[in-house]
Amino acid sequence: MKFLKFFFIFFFTTIILTNNSFSQSRFGELTEIRDKKMRGKESQWVRPHPGPFIWNKIEKEQGTFYWEETDAQVIYSQKHEQTIIATIWPHANWEQKSCKRKKARSPFGKNFSKYLSKPCSMDNYKNFLLKLVDRYDGDGVNDMPGLIKPIKHWEIMNEPEYKMFFKGTEDEFVEIFNLSSKLIKEKQKDAVIIMAGAAGMFPENKKFWKSALPKIKDNFDIANIHHITPPEGKCDKDMWVGDFSKLLKKLSIQKPIWVTEAMIGKCKVIPIYVNAFASGAEVIIDVGVNAPGMKMSKKSRKKLNEFIKEYDNFETIKKLSKTSAEFTYKDGSVKTLEF
Numbered sequence: 001m002k003f004l005k006f007f008f009i010f011f012f013t014t015i016i017l018t019n020n021s022f023s024q025s026r027f028g029e030l031t032e033i034r035d036k037k038m039r040g041k042e043s044q045w046v047r048p049h050p051g052p053f054i055w056n057k058i059e060k061e062q063g064t065f066y067w068e069e070t071d072a073q074v075i076y077s078q079k080h081e082q083t084i085i086a087t088i089w090p091h092a093n094w095e096q097k098s099c100k101r102k103k104a105r106s107p108f109g110k111n112f113s114k115y116l117s118k119p120c121s122m123d124n125y126k127n128f129l130l131k132l133v134d135r136y137d138g139d140g141v142n143d144m145p146g147l148i149k150p151i152k153h154w155e156i157m158n159e160p161e162y163k164m165f166f167k168g169t170e171d172e173f174v175e176i177f178n179l180s181s182k183l184i185k186e187k188q189k190d191a192v193i194i195m196a197g198a199a200g201m202f203p204e205n206k207k208f209w210k211s212a213l214p215k216i217k218d219n220f221d222i223a224n225i226h227h228i229t230p231p232e233g234k235c236d237k238d239m240w241v242g243d244f245s246k247l248l249k250k251l252s253i254q255k256p257i258w259v260t261e262a263m264i265g266k267c268k269v270i271p272i273y274v275n276a277f278a279s280g281a282e283v284i285i286d287v288g289v290n291a292p293g294m295k296m297s298k299k300s301r302k303k304l305n306e307f308i309k310e311y312d313n314f315e316t317i318k319k320l321s322k323t324s325a326e327f328t329y330k331d332g333s334v335k336t337l338e339f
Contacts, residue, residue: 024313026277028085028285030261033073038288040082041308047085047155047260047285048073055092055128056113062094062124065131071144074136078149085194085260085285086136087155088129090176091115095124107164116165118172122179129183137188155194155260156180159226161208162199170208174215181219195224197260201236201243213251223248223255227276228287229265233294237267238275245280258283263293269300270307270339271323278319311335 028045032038033052040046052058052069059065077084091113099120106112119125134142138150160166160173168176173196181193195216198209227239236243239259248255262284264272276284286304287293296304314327320336327335 025083026283026312026314027308028083028283030285030288030291032288032290033069033076035290038290039076040080043081044083045085045283045285046077046082047087049087049261050089050108050112050158051087053086053132054089054113055095055125056089057111058132059092059128060094067135067144070132070135074144074149074151075146078147083149083153084151085153085155086151087158088132088180089113090119090125090129090157090180091117092119092124092128095120102167104167105164116163116167118168118176122175125176126179126183129180130187133184133187133191137191139188150188152188152190153192153194154180154184155196155224156220157196159199160196160212161205170212174212177216178219181216192222193220194222194258194260195220195255197224197226198240198244199226200228201225201240201247206243206247209247210251213248213253217251217253217255221255222282223253223257224260225257226261227259228261228263229294231294233266235263235265235267235272237272238279239272239281239284241276241279241281256282258285260285261287263287263291264296264300265294268339269296269304270337273304273307274317274319274325274337274339277317278325307337311337 025044028047029040030049031040031046052073057069058067093114096115096117101115101117101120103114104116106114135144136147136151138147156177158165166173177196184191184193198205225240225244227236229235239262241257241259245257257280259276259281273284311327313329315330316328318326320326323339325337327337
C-alpha cells in the first residue's frame with residue numbers, strides 16, 4: 001500500500017518547467033540546409049546535424065577560414081526566427097594528419113572529417129574555436145556581416161561514448177569539453193553550454209556518463225539526452241528522461257534537461273512527448289523527416305505538428321492521468337489535453 005501511495009503521488013505530481021533565458025518554444029528539429037524538408041519550423045529551435053560548425057569544414061587549411069556554409073545557416077535561421085543549437089566538432093583533417101592520427105570511418109560521409117581523435121595541438125583547436133565564437137557572438141567586433149541574432153547555445157561534441165563520433169578516451173573528451181566551455185564563456189559571457197548528448201541510457205551509456213559527468217558538471221548549463229530507437233523500433237516511454245534524471249540526481253547534478261535528438265520508434269507520439277515533458281524535459285528536438293532510421297508515420301507527424309501548434313510555449317505541465325495532461329501558460333490560461 002505504501003508503494004502504491006508513493007507511486008500515485010509521484011505519477012500525478014506537477015512538473016514545473018522554467019524557461020529562464022531560453023527560447024519560449026519547447027520544440028525544435030534537426031536540420032539540413034540542403035534538404036528543403038529539413039529546414040525547421042518558424043520560431044523554433046533548430047539543431048543543424050552534423051551541421052556546418054565543423055572545424056574541418058571551416059578551416060580547411062591551416063589559417064584559411066571558409067565561412068560560407070555557416071553563414072548561410074545563420075542567415076536562413078535569422079530569416080525564419082529560429083534559434084540555433086550549434087554542435088561543435090573539434091576535428092580537422094590537416095591538423096590530425098600533422099601528428100599522424102589514424103583515420104576513422106566518417107559517420108556523415110565525405111563532407112565530414114576523416115579523423116575523429118583528440119586534436120594534435122589544443123592551441124590549434126583553441127584558435128579555431130575563438131574565431132568561430134567571435135564571428136557569431138553578436139558583440140559587434142568581427143561578427144558575420146548582417147548578424148542580427150547571435151548564436152548563444154553551443155553543444156560541445158556529440159555522443160562521445162561511441163567511437164563512431166569520437167575516437168578518444170573519456171579523459172580526452174573531458175579535456176576537450178572543459179577547455180571548450182571555458183573558452184566560450186570567456187569570449188561570450190551569455191553563452192549557454194549544452195552537454196554533449198548522451199546516446200540513451202543503456203548500460204554502456206550509463207557507465208560512461210556516470211564517470212564523465214562529475215568531471216564536466218561545472219562546465220555545462222544544460223544536460224542533454226538522445227532517444228534514437230534501434231532498427232526494430234523499441235522505445236523508452238519517456239525518451240530516457242526519467243532514467244537520465246535519476247542519474248543526474250545520483251551524481252548531485254541539478255541542470256535543466258533537453259532531448260536534442262528525439263525519435264519515437266513504435267511508441268505513440270503524443271504519450272511519449274507528454275511523458276518526456278512530465279519527467280522533466282524542457283525542450284525536445286525531433287530528428288526530422290529525412291533522418292536515418294525508423295521514420296515517423298505521416299499520421300504521427302500530423303499529430304505531433306498539431307500538438308506543437310496547440311500546446312507550445314507552456315510554462316508548466318501536470319499529468320492528470322495516464323491519458324490526460326494540463327498545460328499552464330504565462331498569461332494564466334490553462335489547456336487540457338486528452339490523448
